[in-house]
Amino acid sequence: LGSMAVIPLVAATLGLALLIVAAVLFANSRGFGYDFVAYDAAARRIAAGAPLYLADTAERYRQQLYDGLYLYPPQLAIALVPLTVLSTFDATVAWMVFRIGLLIAGCALMPVSRSARLLTFAVGCASLPVLFDLNLGNISIVVLVLAALAWRMSDRPIGAVAHAALIAMRFPFGVFFITWIFQRRGRPIVWTIAAGIGLILVSLPIVGVGQYMDYLTILRNLPDISTGPHNLSLKSTALEIGIPGDVAGLAVPLGYVAGALAIVFAARRRDRDVAFVVSVVATLLLTPFIHPHYLVLMLFPTALLLDRGQRWAIVLPLFAWLPGAVLPLLAPIAIAALLVPARRPPPAS
Known part of the structure; x- marks a missing residue:
């Protein structure tokens, strides 16, 4: 029993060692920091007092010229301003x-x-989403820690701040309002709205109202993003297996409906932990596209299912190494596993 108890610690240590080796290799690889360069440039524009958003952002996106495009609200760039004292590579x-x-x-x-x-x-250390995110410099790991904080602090104001930040960076996290409504929990709704307003107010002295108006204009003018290069979705999966475009186009709204129904069912018929994790995973269905690093969120069902004795769940994050057409199907698989009633194993004597 003692030797079995040490296995998770040994596995985590080996995982960290793998991550460190990967980080060293990434620092000299092609594509290193591809996404972060856009965040860094936005932060440097704020530090220089220049406009945060490039005037031709939507048009460049339409032409698939993604290099350097910043598509997030101002708060992320503001948070990265301290790193502008470093060179871009060091940052x-x-x-x-x-x-x-x-x-x-x-x-x-x-x-x-x-x-x-x-x-x-x-x-997680051996999963494609984590390694991919670390190399690109994206925010999916930031989303992970915010969601974990929101899970642990679900009944406290700090959890609401985490939820507000999540919604700002990944709009589909607004599905938690559905969860709370069907759980009849008004407090997190009020706290999260208040926290979101607070995040905007504290940023206004730095970027002003105009930058938010520019951001809304960019979002309004973006083209269909569900089938762009490297954008994975139920629609792109349907197209890849040969389903006609008109029919494949229904895959995304059907995913929205399935995700919403799963959230409502979990909120009404399952415990709070299951409802939380189902809501997290459902954000992958309630979005027009995903990138592979978005699947960092598969660590949540892995953790909860492992905690409840479902040892097979440890392979869930590793499924992200499968071909791209398969990846949009991982969220429905995880949600189905979470919604199946399972007894906790009896405590060890």
């Missing part, structure tokens, strides 16, 4: 190291057993 390295720390923190914050946290971290 990219610092951002990667910081997010390794966030990955550790995110897994540690999950309100599951110690062994489930360690095993979740271990498998």
